[in-house]
Amino acid sequence: MSRLPRLQSHSSDDRIQQQPTFSLSSSSSSTTMNSLKRKAAPEDTADPPRKRLAPIPETKQPLQDSKTGTNLAVPKRSGPPPLTRPLPTQLATAGIRRTQRATSAPPTRPPSASGSRPGSGPSRPTGGPKRPAVGRAASGSGAAGAAAPKPNGPFDFNFLALENRVASVESAREADVARLAADxxxxxxxxxxxQANHFALSQELTAARSQEINQRRELGIASNELEQIKRRHANQLADMEMDMSRKDRKVRELEEELRNCKEDLERERGTVATLKATVAQQSTSHITFTTQIGALQAQIAALQSTLNVGAGQKTQLEFELEKxxxxxxxxxxETLQGETLRRKLHNMVQELKGNIRVFCRVRPLLPSDLGTGTLTKSGSSRGSNTPEPIDEEKAKADLVYPDKLDHREIVVSSSSESATGQERKDQWAFSFDRVFEPDSTQSEVFEEVSQLAQSCTDGYNVCVFAYGQTGxxxxxxxxxxxxPATAGMIPRAVEQxxxxAEELKTKGWQYTMEGQMLEIYNETINDLLGKGEFDKKKHEIxxxxxxxxxxxDVNVIPLTSASQVRSLLAIAQSRRTVAATLMNERSSRSHSVFTLRIRGSNSMTGETCEGSLNLVDLAGSERLEKSGAGSDKDRLRETQNINRSLSALGDVIAALGEKGEGKGDKHIPYRNSKLTYLLQNSLSGNSKTLMVLNLSPLQTHLNESLCSLRFATKVNNTTIGTAKKQSKTSSS
Structure with missing residues (x-):
């Protein structure tokens, strides 16, 4: 639709009064106006062309978003509707048509000589009516404007008013255009x-969909719980049905009882019929029996109710107990997993630090410690000892284990009298990687060592040696x-x-193992698995x-099972050099070294590895005055060699500590002892090394225990490097 002006005219007494009105016209009115233009065109050929105003389009439907299709309602304006500028040609044509319809044709007059008289128009040959020069009056300045006729009559004044109104309409149209642009x-x-709201709604829809998925998941969980409740209900229903069956059985028994009673009653009635004299008595008995039956039935009902309540409580308690x-x-x-993870992380930290890990184990108090011990009696001669049973509290040293969570600390306390008679108390605290109390079992100790034993199959060299005084x-x-419960670290490590190795067969690994058992006695290496006598062969490292x-020149035995290793250990133990001292009836007078070599190959990956496990049982460190070895020439020599080799081990540890602290290229005296030279690769950082410090709980051994604790602390603080893995991958 288009917005077009429509003029209304009224003629009376040959005068035209035009009042323009503006409204929305239909397509038929625009067609009529166009037809009027075409008819008026031949009659106005002498007039100059008039300006036409473009119609303003108008749509009946409200504005819509091209993307979303949302109606954009235009706000309604208050006041009268905006005016549009009428087309001048249409106004002039409409006025002429109406004028022609209202007047008759005047008589033909001769043309005027001047042509400028007011009110006169150009003569037409056809004798038609005069047409006012509307176009020339509205065209402006110039030659056409000079030739325009002067206003004549009320029609010309109305035309000027109409022209002013058209100008106001045009200004109103421009204002409407500006307002429409703002709108x-x-x-x-x-x-x-x-659009922003649409994007926000899309996000909310996505969130709603995710929430719906979560609700569906929760619905599935609720369905599972409902199924569990249904199963429990079915079980309870089955139990109740069993109770009902038992109850029905009891009811049948009672009915049988009642039937028997009725038979008895019938017999009694027959007896009453025959014995008239006892009728009253039998009637009374019958009433009594009936009352008793009712009471019994009430008791049965009460017992059954109590039984049902008890069964329900029992079921609830069983469920709570199971939960x-x-x-x-x-x-x-969870506790076991947490402890295992903590130990693994601790082992990892120790490997990164490169320290020798140190475990401390305190043995329990033995009955032999109380029966054969000695105490110096007060008032006896100086230096004389009299054997007597020792009280357990007096025999035990003051050892405390304050770390109950990680079990890594041990505190040693001692009290003595000074020269002035005052009591002096001393206390020493030591910290290690793990402290085992006297009640620790062999399996608990090996649990800490099992990870190291397993590292042999991964291609690492592992060394575990036990250190401590005699006994x-x-x-x-x-x-x-x-x-099996008291098996030591060597058989347990071999079994591990x-x-x-058996578990890794499924991954393509095949292992071959071989073992040897050596003894270092008086700085001489003996083969405990050899067939000849000792000292017949010279063994070199x-x-x-x-x-x-x-x-x-040592016998290396191929190993196929853990039981074979146990038999070899029994043979080696029988050939090991032991002797009796004052501190131990069967004291080891030598260092024993069990070596297990492992070679593995993986046919699937082409990888090979080689590792070794050295398990060393050191001879006991002791003092000559404590062990009584000074009186025996052989024991004296053994003790001197043992202490010399252990002293060399301490020197190596000290040198390693100085080298780890960055004090230059420190010489490590491995060759000062056969023991340190044999353990050179284990102490130099090429293997994972663990030292198990063994302590005696006796008060008489407190000084030796303190010496061992100080030595173990020095070992624990020594940095030797990180173990290297002995493995390679085949080029094929």
Whole structure:
């Protein structure tokens, strides 16, 4: 539709009064106006062309967003509707047509000589009516404007008023255009806002969909819980049905009883019929029996109700007990996993630090410690000792284990009298990687060592050696007893290696193992698995560049099972040099070294590895005055060699500590002892090394225990480097 002006005219007494009115016209009115233009065109050929105003388009439908299709309602304006500028040609044509219809044709007059008389128009040959020069009056200045006729009559004044109104309409139209542009700008802002709202709604829809997915998941969980409740309900229903069956059985028994009673009653009635004299008595008895039956039935009902309540309580308690047991098992599993993770992380930290790990184990108090000990009696002659049983509290040293969580600390306390008679108390605190109290079992100790034993199958060299004074439990820790519960570190480590090798077969690994058992006695190496006598062969220690240590002319036994290793250990233990001292009836007078070599190859990956496990049981450190070895020439020599080799071990540890602190290229005296030279690769950082310090709990051994603790602390603070893995991958 288009917005067009429509003129209304009225003629009376040959005068035209025009009052323009503006409204929305239909397509038919625009067609009529166009037809009027075409008819008036031939009659106005002499007039100059008139300006036409472009119509303003108008749509009946409201504005819509091109993307979303949202209606953009234009706000309604208050006041009258805007006016549009009428087309001059249409106004003039409409006025002429109406004038022609209202007047008759005047008579033909001769043309005027001047042609400028007011009110006169150009003569027409056809004798038609006069047409006012509307176009020339509205055309402006110039030659046409000079020739325009002067206003004549009321029609000309109305035309001027109409022209002024047209100008006001045009200014109003421009104002409407500006206002429409502002409205369009506002509508565009609204469209942008609607697009932003659409984006926000899209995000909310996405969130709603994710929430719906979560609700569906929760619905699935609720469905599972409902199924569990249904199953429990079915179980309870089955229990109730069983109770009902038992109840029905009891009811049948009672009915049978009642039937028997009725039979008895019938017999009694027959007896009453025959014996008229006892009728009253039998009637009374019948009433009594009936009352008793009712009472019994009431008791049965009460007992049944009590039984049902008890069964429900029992079921609830069993359910709670089962739930509590499951929770206990979960907590135990979490605790075990946490402890295992803590130990692994601790081992990893120690490997990164490169320190020798040190464990401390205090053996329990033995009955032999109380029966054969000696105490100096007060008032006896100086230096004389009289054997007597020792009280347990007096015999035990003051050892405290304050770290109950990680078990890494031990505190030693001692009290003595000074020269002035005052009591002096001393206290020493030591910290290690793990401290085992006297009640620790062999399995608990090996649990800490198992990770190191397993590292042999990964291609690492591992060395575990036991250190301590005579009688502190080194041999028991390393070799153990005869029962499986008391087995030591050596048989348990071998079993662990064989078990891991069997598990790795599924991954393509094949392992071959061999073992040897050596003894270092008086700085001489003896083969405990040899067939000849000792000292017949000279054994030499050799180290190659790959970090492997070998001893010449020793028997290396191929190993196929852990039981074979146990039999070899029994043979080696029977051939090991032991002797009785004052501190130990069966004291080891030599250092024993068990070596397990492992070679592995993986046919699937082409990888090979080689590792060794050295388990060393050192001879006990002791003092001559304590052990009584000074009176025996052989024991004296053994003790001197033992203490010399242990002193050389301390020198190596001290030199390694100084080298680790960055004090230059420190010489490490490995060759001062056969023991340190044999353990050179284990102490130099090419292997994972663990030292197990064994302590005696006796008060008489407190000084030796303090010396061992100080030495173990020095070892624990020594940095030797990180172990290297002995493995390679085949080029094929």
């Amino acid at each position: 369009m700008q506002a509508e565009r802002a609204k469209v942008a806002e609607l 509590a047991n499951k929770r206990i098992e979960e907590l135990k599993e 502190s439990g080194k041999s028991f820790t390393m070799e153990g007893g005869s029962s 290696v064989f078990r891991v 050799k180290h190659d560049k790959s970090g492997r240590t070998t001893v010449t």
